Amino acid sequence: MIDFHTHPVQVADLFDDDPTLTRAVQDVFGLWMSPQPLRTYELHIEEAGADKAVAVPLDCTTAHGMTVVSNAQIARLMELTDKAIGFASVDPRDPGAPQRLEHAVSEYGLKGLKLDPALQQFDVADPDTAFPVYQAAQELGIPLLIDCGLSWAPKGRAELARPLALEPAIHAFPELQIVISHFAWPWIEEAVALAVKHRNVHLETSILYSGTPPESLRHALDRVGLDLLDRSLHAQVVFGSDYPRVDPKRVADGVRRLGLRPALERKIFNDNAARLLRLEVAVA
Amino acid sequence: MRSQVIRFGVQTTGDTQVIDITERVKEMVRESGAQNGQALVMTLHTTTAITVNEGLPDLEDDIVELLEELAPAERNYRHARFLHSDGQMAVNAPSHLRGALLGFQCLFPIADGELVMGGRQTIYFVELDGPLYREAIVQVMAA
Numbered sequence: 001m002i003d004f005h006t007h008p009v010q011v012a013d014l015f016d017d018d019p020t021l022t023r024a025v026q027d028v029f030g031l032w033m034s035p036q037p038l039r040t041y042e043l044h045i046e047e048a049g050a051d052k053a054v055a056v057p058l059d060c061t062t063a064h065g066m067t068v069v070s071n072a073q074i075a076r077l078m079e080l081t082d083k084a085i086g087f088a089s090v091d092p093r094d095p096g097a098p099q100r101l102e103h104a105v106s107e108y109g110l111k112g113l114k115l116d117p118a119l120q121q122f123d124v125a126d127p128d129t130a131f132p133v134y135q136a137a138q139e140l141g142i143p144l145l146i147d148c149g150l151s152w153a154p155k156g157r158a159e160l161a162r163p164l165a166l167e168p169a170i171h172a173f174p175e176l177q178i179v180i181s182h183f184a185w186p187w188i189e190e191a192v193a194l195a196v197k198h199r200n201v202h203l204e205t206s207i208l209y210s211g212t213p214p215e216s217l218r219h220a221l222d223r224v225g226l227d228l229l230d231r232s233l234h235a236q237v238v239f240g241s242d243y244p245r246v247d248p249k250r251v252a253d254g255v256r257r258l259g260l261r262p263a264l265e266r267k268i269f270n271d272n273a274a275r276l277l278r279l280e281v282a283v284a
Numbered sequence: 285m286r287s288q289v290i291r292f293g294v295q296t297t298g299d300t301q302v303i304d305i306t307e308r309v310k311e312m313v314r315e316s317g318a319q320n321g322q323a324l325v326m327t328l329h330t331t332t333a334i335t336v337n338e339g340l341p342d343l344e345d346d347i348v349e350l351l352e353e354l355a356p357a358e359r360n361y362r363h364a365r366f367l368h369s370d371g372q373m374a375v376n377a378p379s380h381l382r383g384a385l386l387g388f389q390c391l392f393p394i395a396d397g398e399l400v401m402g403g404r405q406t407i408y409f410v411e412l413d414g415p416l417y418r419e420a421i422v423q424v425m426a427a
Binding site: 029039043152208210211214247249 | 297298299416417
């Protein structure tokens with residue numbers, strides 16, 4: 001089982017050599033919780049029933065002058081724990097972003113790309129800034145995890161994260177595997193419409209706005225009909241928690257309480273993510 | 285009266301755990317050098333608890349089961365929302381309420397440098413929203 005969306009912004013080991021990380025995590029990401037030992041991060045993954053988790057950085061250099069965990073720190077995290085599957089992040093408003101992405105993949109062995117248009121403040125349909133980054137990701141054969149919908153980050157601008165705005169990129173890069181986080185709540189219908197039509201569009205389960213994860217998942221997915229997941233999206237939904245916005249155990253519990261068929265649940269918890277990450281042997 | 289506050293950590297490994305900390309507390313009291321006084325054991329968190337009971341696994345399981353019945357996971361709690369001051373979803377009302385039911389501290393006398401405890405009494409640190417690295421204190425107050 002794989003958690004496709006975690007932010008290692010509480011891992012104390014990453015703060016030791018970076019005095020600016022506390023400010024980035026608080027002022028940009030918007031988390032005011034004390035760091036925890038690396039072991040707690042691992043245990044959160046295990047408590048959810050997962051074996052591995054995608055760990056994401058965020059390059060907000062142009063928008064906010066800092067990174068919320070850097071690619072190098074994600075590489076270090078991967079050295080510290082075999083539970084982390086590291087993704088890279090680049091700033092699309094940096095003209096050198098495609099080259100930085102190639103470097104992160106070749107130098108650090110990072111397995112995917114994370115973008116957050118609300119927080120990085122870029123236009124997802126801009127052919128001059130965003131498209132070269134998508135092009136690089138497509139050529140590298142790595143998936144893109146992109147935050148859509150409500151951004152809990154204090155400086156996040158949700159208007160930049162409407163899923164329908166991705167359609168030009170989906171058309172331009174049909175081989176790029178795109179994972180839309182949070183089911184893009186509150187624009188779930190837009191995200192689902194994209195995924196129903198485009199088989200390279202995937203949806204991630206951290207629907208967080210109010211109520212417990214079992215409640216918010218049920219309430220949100222009832223809007224589009226749970227049967228849609230089984231019939232049309234069974235290969236395009238992945239489990240993600242958005243830790244530490246909420247504990248992975250609670251999002252996993254929310255998915256389990258949906259009462260899905262066991263085969264579909266297995267795809268959401270494991271198989272779909274394993275395929276996107278090109279894991280040779282699917283995690284149990 | 286002299287006061288020493290000794291902090292100690294507990295790395296919990298699961299959602300709910302009843303952890304025997306009796307020997308750790310006794311050792312901290314011995315190391316404090318206090319001969320006669322009191323020792324306060326207190327957790328620094330609101331989703332953990334400190335309690336005293338007989339050190340038996342079946343009772344530990346019964347405590348957990350009763351807490352889960354009294355503050356069930358599924359209920360229309362108000363504390364199920366985004367907590368702006370933390371930047372996290374605050375969806376752990378059952379953990380808070382279970383902690384409130386058990387309490388957050390216990391107090392034992394110290395005599396001749398040792399904690400005065402009943403033969404069956406065990407001091408427990410109770411995790412109610414783990415896994416997390418937690419902190420607790422022993423305050424030794426002695427003449």
